Amino acid sequence: MATRTGDVSSTEPADLGLAAARALLDARALSCVELLSSVVARLEATEPVHHAYAATRLEAAFDEARALDRGHGPGGPDGALRGIPFAAKDVFCTKDLPTEAGSRVLSGFRPGTDAVAVARARDAGGVLVGKLVTHEFACGQDVPPTRSAWNPAHYPGGSTAGGGVAVALGSALAAFGSDSAGSVRKPAALNGVAGYKPTFGALSTAGVIPLSPSCDHVGIIARTVDDCGLLATVAAGGAGAEPRPRPAREPVSLRGRRLGLAGYFTGAHVDPGVQQVFGRALDDLRGLGAEITEVPLGSLDDSAAIGFTIIMAEAAAVHAGWLRTALTRYHPGTRRFLELASLIPGQHVELARAARRALTAEMAAAFRAANLDALVMPTVPLTSMPVADMDIGRDLATYIRHTLPANLTGQPAITVPGGLTGTGLPVGVQFAGVPGRDGALLDLARSYETATGWWRRSSPKMTEPVSEQDTQLSGKELDQWPPAP
Amino acid sequence: MGRDAGVTEQHERIRWLAGLAGLDPPPEDLDYLAAGLEDQARMMQPLARYGNGHDAGYPDGDPHW
Numbered sequence: 408m409a410t411r412t413g414d415v416s417s418t419e420p421a422d423l424g425l426a427a428a429r430a431l432l433d434a435r436a437l438s439c440v441e442l443l444s445s446v447v448a449r450l451e452a453t454e455p456v457h458h459a460y461a462a463t464r465l466e467a468a469f470d471e472a473r474a475l476d477r478g479h480g481p482g483g484p485d486g487a488l489r490g491i492p493f494a495a496k497d498v499f500c501t502k503d504l505p506t507e508a509g510s511r512v513l514s515g516f517r518p519g520t521d522a523v524a525v526a527r528a529r530d531a532g533g534v535l536v537g538k539l540v541t542h543e544f545a546c547g548q549d550v551p552p553t554r555s556a557w558n559p560a561h562y563p564g565g566s567t568a569g570g571g572v573a574v575a576l577g578s579a580l581a582a583f584g585s586d587s588a589g590s591v592r593k594p595a596a597l598n599g600v601a602g603y604k605p606t607f608g609a610l611s612t613a614g615v616i617p618l619s620p621s622c623d624h625v626g627i628i629a630r631t632v633d634d635c636g637l638l639a640t641v642a643a644g645g646a647g648a649e650p651r652p653r654p655a656r657e658p659v660s661l662r663g664r665r666l667g668l669a670g671y672f673t674g675a676h677v678d679p680g681v682q683q684v685f686g687r688a689l690d691d692l693r694g695l696g697a698e699i700t701e702v703p704l705g706s707l708d709d710s711a712a713i714g715f716t717i718i719m720a721e722a723a724a725v726h727a728g729w730l731r732t733a734l735t736r737y738h739p740g741t742r743r744f745l746e747l748a749s750l751i752p753g754q755h756v757e758l759a760r761a762a763r764r765a766l767t768a769e770m771a772a773a774f775r776a777a778n779l780d781a782l783v784m785p786t787v788p789l790t791s792m793p794v795a796d797m798d799i800g801r802d803l804a805t806y807i808r809h810t811l812p813a814n815l816t817g818q819p820a821i822t823v824p825g826g827l828t829g830t831g832l833p834v835g836v837q838f839a840g841v842p843g844r845d846g847a848l849l850d851l852a853r854s855y856e857t858a859t860g861w862w863r864r865s866s867p868k869m870t871e872p873v874s875e876q877d878t879q880l881s882g883k884e885l886d887q888w889p890p891a892p
Numbered sequence: 893m894g895r896d897a898g899v900t901e902q903h904e905r906i907r908w909l910a911g912l913a914g915l916d917p918p919p920e921d922l923d924y925l926a927a928g929l930e931d932q933a934r935m936m937q938p939l940a941r942y943g944n945g946h947d948a949g950y951p952d953g954d955p956h957w
Binding site: 708709711712713715716723727730731734739742746747749750751758759761765771774775841842843 | 918940
């Protein structure tokens with residue numbers, strides 16, 4: 408069993424950030440096989456408890472790592488991701504692993520090709536370790552088997568459930584996820600790592616099983632902002648067009664940077680422990696010279712109505728064929744959600760689209776009027792909660808309340824670790840910027856990250872041996888799912 | 893018929909609506925769908941102000957950042 412000290416600066420290769428590992432590989436201080444061995448050891452130690460992976464390809468991954476150490480394989484010696492073990496949410500098509508989106512509807516589906524983002528990461532020398540657990544079709548209506556990296560009785564966030572956990576535990580150095588309402592940023596925040604959703608359209612969604620095409624984004628979970636930027640640059644294909652997400656090498660000064668704070672993100676719905684951490688984060692940002700200004704954004708109150716209506720209507724269209732031919736193969740929660748989605752009146756969809764345009768316009772006007780660099784907010788109003796206490800119908804809207812707006816406006820947004828609650832659970836701080844100016848947003852987030860250093864904290868649970876009790880935890884629905892064939 | 897009549901009518905209406913979408917929801921889903929449609933209608937009430945052609949002055953959906 409691997410152990411960790413709570414500070415990644417003194418631990419194993421699996422705990423390295425992507426950029427740090429790349430530097431050691433370049434200097435020949437670490438081989439691709441050694442790095443992968445460390446990651447796989449961590450995976451084998453943690454999977455029985457945390458269940459981050461839906462499928463792995465360890466033997467093939469070692470073949471690729473050995474080839475890369477011999478100077479062969481994709482990307483060549485200068486590949487931006489040479490030897491970096493990464494993973495992808497199981498809605499990303501992969502040519503040599505099943506792509507099942509956490510659903511019996513797609514049981515055994517092998518698309519025979521990689522999603523564009525995965526293909527580009529592999530072409531740059533990245534080593535795909537496996538596919539990560541997702542809520543079924545990213546709908547968020549079932550309880551996946553994955554458990555938090557910080558407490559194996561807790562929900563890990565979703566729908567990229569395995570992504571935040573794998574990166575936090577070191578069973579992957581980075582992960583691709585899809586983000587339609589916060590599905591990358593939420594699990595990243597709840598597991599104490601970074602999660603980045605670029606500007607809408609910046610990364611290709613080709614080969615990613617859609618949920619809501621006008622809200623779907625390819626996003627990245629990694630230990631640091633730099634790591635997110637590096638993987639995003641690779642996934643963007645080096646097209647050279649904006650956004651150019653890779654941040655500057657040195658942290659930029661936050662002096663004079665203007666950050667907007669909206670009442671929508673600070674109400675009574677925010678858990679007291681999260682409020683306390685976020686209050687300290689605002690103090691830190693002010694101490695670094697940033698100016699925090701309150702901005703009126705009344706349209707944010709419409710976010711849930713807009714988002715649920717549009718996402719459900721688009722999901723109904725995506726699933727129309729499967730609902731007719733494979734209805735009984737869905738998880739009951741997903742099935743009911745998609746049935747309801749299929750009944751939403753067209754006038755509601757049109758009203759939601761008009762309201763979405765108004766929200767986006769008001770957001771743009773607020774940025775102009777206050778000359779904002781970004782909005783700042785707690786990424787998730789709640790901490791991770793025990794699976795036994797969860798009620799998806801009750802809790803989902805609150806979990807996505809702060810992340811959903813950027814999916815509606817298309818703004819780039821990134822979460823970075825902001826500290827721990829009194830009960831020792833991680834809280835993320837989210838920055839949402841101007842569409843197309845991803846680089847500036849990542850620069851800002853990186854400066855906060857560097858100054859506060861919260862990203863260095865790793866899961867304390869990993870310092871303890873896995874107990875028999877940990878391995879027997881199950882959610883309310885796990886006993887019923889999957890049903891017998 | 894008695895007190896279940898209204899529920900039955902609602903279920904029949906949902907079945908009919910679902911049929912238009914090519915779906916045949918199982919009976920155990922009908923209460924969920926009835927409650928969900930009521931929630932949806934309630935949730936949309938504040939957005940009614942976006943009817944009557946109101947579009948915040950950005951008909952092309954391209955606000956200026």
